[in-house]
Amino acid sequence: MAHEKNDGLNNDVAVSPSQQNETVFPSRLKRKLKMVPPSLGKLRPTVGQCCMKCTPGSLHGKLGQKSIPSFHNLLSIDNTHARYQGWLVRRISCLLFVSGCKVSSRPSGNRLERIGQSNRVKEVVAVERQAPEGRGVRELTNRLSPYLPLINTSIVPSLVRFVGWLMLKVFASVFDNIQVDLNQLAPLQRASQEGSLLLYVHVRQSLVDCALVPLVLFCHKLAVPYAVCPLQCSSYSLRAILQRVGVLLLPPSLQTEEDAERDSLFSPVMTSLVDELLHEGQPISVGLSAETGRGGQWLAHIAQLLKRGSVTDVTLVPVGISYDRVLDTRTQVGLGVIFQCLWSLIWRKRVGSVRVHFAQPFSLKEMCEGGRWSADEWLPLQDLLLPIILGDRTKSASGQRRMSWLLPSSHRTPDLRELTHLERDLSVAVIRHLAFSLSSCAALMSTSLMSTLLLHRHRKGVKASLLCQDLAWLTTEVLFRNKDVGFQGSLAEIAHHSLSLLAPHLIIAAAPSRKDPFIMARVSPAASVHLSRYAQIVTHTFILEAVGACAVSAMLCEVVSSGVSARVRGGVPDEEEVKGDLEFDVVLCQSELTDRALQLCLLLPPGFQPPCQSSQSFAMDAVDRLVHCGILVIEETPRDVPTCDFWKREGLLTWTTGEDSGHSDSDCEEQEACSYKISQPSQCPEMLFFLCSMLAGHLRALCWTTAALDLLHVPLPEAEFVARIHSHLCDTANKKKQHYESCTKESARTAVRTLIDLGVISEHPQEGGAVSLHVAPRFQLPENRQKLTHFISQYVYN
Known part of the structure; x- marks a missing residue:
């Protein structure tokens, strides 16, 4: 394992490599961990089945x-x-x-x-x-x-x-x-x-x-x-x-x-x-x-x-x-x-x-x-989100984000010029479907699960015994989601194996006086990027829960910043003012929560959502997943009369003759929109923050990229533009001394591409297949950039 003498955790600890196994997992701890085995049975999930809708x-x-x-x-x-x-x-x-x-x-x-x-x-x-x-x-x-x-x-x-x-x-x-x-x-x-x-x-x-x-x-x-x-x-x-x-x-x-x-x-x-x-x-x-x-x-x-x-x-x-x-x-x-x-x-x-x-x-x-490869009409991202960002529209439009850049542009690859608009969308749909299938069929390794826990759940460090229990819990959650894992054995062996591979990026403090060693990820660019790379496949597994959690976080932030009562129905706060600390009794409207999730899923990179599923359905599934995992509970609406009397009063249980063609027992009125409450409000829901953190790196890179637009006043070649954005992301992370996973080259390229689709950055083809980028005139205004930053930052968990 990797240990530091001056890491601020244990100043007098130095462990030789031969003592690593016994230091991190001493005998008394191993006996304890045997009682918490991961749920790995002989029957593993069936992974890699092709799409039920498309094929x-x-x-x-x-x-x-x-x-x-x-x-x-x-x-x-x-x-x-x-x-x-x-x-x-x-x-x-x-x-x-x-x-x-x-x-x-x-x-x-x-x-x-x-x-x-x-x-x-x-x-x-x-x-x-x-x-x-x-x-x-x-x-x-x-x-x-x-x-x-x-x-x-x-x-x-x-x-x-x-x-x-x-x-x-x-x-x-x-x-x-x-x-x-x-x-x-x-x-x-x-x-x-x-x-x-x-x-x-x-x-x-x-x-x-x-x-x-x-x-x-x-x-x-x-x-x-x-x-x-x-x-x-x-x-x-x-x-x-x-x-x-x-x-x-x-x-x-x-x-x-x-x-x-x-x-x-x-x-x-x-x-x-x-x-x-x-x-x-x-x-x-x-x-x-x-x-x-x-x-x-x-x-x-x-x-x-x-x-x-x-x-x-x-x-x-x-x-x-x-x-x-x-x-x-x-x-x-x-x-x-x-x-x-x-x-x-x-x-x-x-x-x-x-x-x-x-x-x-x-x-x-x-x-x-x-013809089943798309469930919605494919529209430019700026048509879907830009009116909402600038305040011209309050509800999301129906459609999916067009990602034509997944194929090389026609001026770069002349052989693709013969593709029609529909054929290009079909090819992009095949690429997106395969990207989603590849992430779905890949097994999750122990290093990926351990990286996720240390980066998103225990960023400030954790004891070894608690880390192993969380590893067993996360393994069980992964298997419940029909994802396979690429390891087996006792919990102590699995944890030690993953920690030994991640050792150069970890700090492990151990001493004879401590029953449990203390483990945390190094606060450095190399460590954060390395752990984030392995944790990405876990984010794919929990993407529905992560999108729903970020939507809940955005609504809670709006409630807190509004300065009014925390009890909200249908997105309209009560007139009662808040006095003292905020009472954590929030009721979230289903339609508003689904709309927030829908707006967020349009900002996701490719591979997280299959193109054959509509964005509206994806957002609704994200909210339902939070109910299934116990973060949200459906609020029961009190009624003056029993439910059976209500159905009888509405005439839904009335017998009719077969000759009455104007009425059917299957006819029903539009279902009432339900509301949700956060479970266990007295305790800060750790699971909610854990899920929000999974998407924080991507969203934070978008926010920092938006802030960097002030520094780019002239058109630049695409490679130089992305390089400057990447340099700004690194400078911002170094200044904050944290969140280094948001300053990778991949994060810079993904953020620039998203802003191009949003119409924030304009691209102009040049001779030889090159492309120059510059800030669109509309977003050269500070107030529009501020609106964009506010829209993205509402989903970022801090």
Whole structure:
């Protein structure tokens, strides 16, 4: 564990690493913790089912999965996996296992000729070169020469086996285990036997993801997919090896994925290459960024191929990958970097476990043609929220926020110019649906739960015994929400394992005189960002409760700031004035609370809400969740007459004849709006504040970004604009010496994008695909910026 002698908690404590386990969890504490085991039964939740609304045919079809998981450790390879027995077999069991895995040879053939003859590639080359007809073939070949290694990417069985054996050895020295549910692989085997075109989609976390998905499929006798990897490899020999095991790299002339989007030929070549791979029946693996949607352009291209009839159907397979600790990797590597990383990994302590979940496959054709991918009309965010912010409207409009920026803009990627408005919305809906599915099927690791508790519930520190009890409680809550966890064992072992992995970012104070060690997160940018990164998946799990809690907090803040009685009905305060301390007896109107939740959910980043659910329904579910978890209770309205007499008086129980067509027993009047009260008002509801804190980082970054608009007076390129916002967020956090999780680069980009959608920041395309940003004239006025800050800050829990 990490301990400090001058941390302000215990000035005379210094513990050696060999004493860590007994120091944090002494024997007397372990005996106590055995009485509070987490609720981990043999039957785990069934995760990864496809959407019941968008793809009901896939949900109830023959691609269904079993409900009882059977986990297999990918790294546990012994002589039972080989066909022979003996001492030597036990020593080379991994090599024998890999040699027995079947891999079909898939050469590129005349793929270059077919891609060169595609219309999309010929049109781009004709526009760029303006070559005469006699020199067209030669000019086309010269123009495609930088993409020749990319086009000729193939799969060589002997090289795949060698790389697979090497990766198993490397991962065995890095991870404790890699768990895979065998029952989730059965639908993939059936789909592969039926000749379905499989597209595996995973969330981008590190470059390890690109290796894990093909490795798992290879070890379980499934076809190795071609992996789209946005990696720039500087070594020619390493690039040649990767391109012989099916890795689609960036061309040597393009350094980043942003450069690839601006290149006029990269997108047509990649689209034609994906088309050729699908026609060959090859599976493909793609990484998707849930925050920016990067990688989703290939989903849009595949949807276009489906519409044109180039392919009959594509089966999408979301893959949820969960780490105890995510390995930080680079986007540009060479042989020297590879050897340096391998050397450090071999001599470094293992970084915990990995859980890989293959969600239920579903049909992209069914999703696109069904028309059920959207429940509301997609409107610009400024049309939905700006009138409310500026006081021109009091109620939220019906609709969902349009996030067209999840796809590269047409001036950056010319190949997407042919998409109509509806087709672009459809592609964005597929990206959003996959981002939500990926977060839903991923298992929650112990480090994520521990990070959530230390960052959002016990930011000022907590005793070890209480932290373990909260870990057991949070594990139970996660399982109740049909989310799987990637750990098992006694509570003390789970807590010690997670704390040991998070140790560099924690302060642990322990002394012989104390029965319980004291644990808290370090107040530093690195610690806050690290813990926030792992806690994000828990926020996805509790998003409904978090949105509802922030809506309740906003209404309570309004009540407190109004200076009138705390008892409110229908949003109208009584005339009684407050004298002395505020009496915590608040009645919240259902319609007002739902409207606050609706406004907040429109500010959420993608991945938190499925596009096939209406925003109104999402907001109502958020309020209902608070009732289910006991934060809100429905207020009982006293009546002068019993309920049965009321129903009889209204005539709802009157018998009618069948000839009376003007009246039906099922007819009912509009349901009365109910009210809610906060349970246990005498005690400050800790659960409410815990849920509010989950969204505080994102909302606080929005507030700080709004305050930074005063410093930006001239139009700036997008990259420089975001960099200045990020610098302001870091300066604000350093000045406050807290809330460092709100000053990441991802927070700055997300905040700027939200303000662009709100119409606060205007964007103007420039030459070469660049974009310049500046503050809109309406929000150059201080009073409008103040209204915007007030609207966002009402949801921020302090």
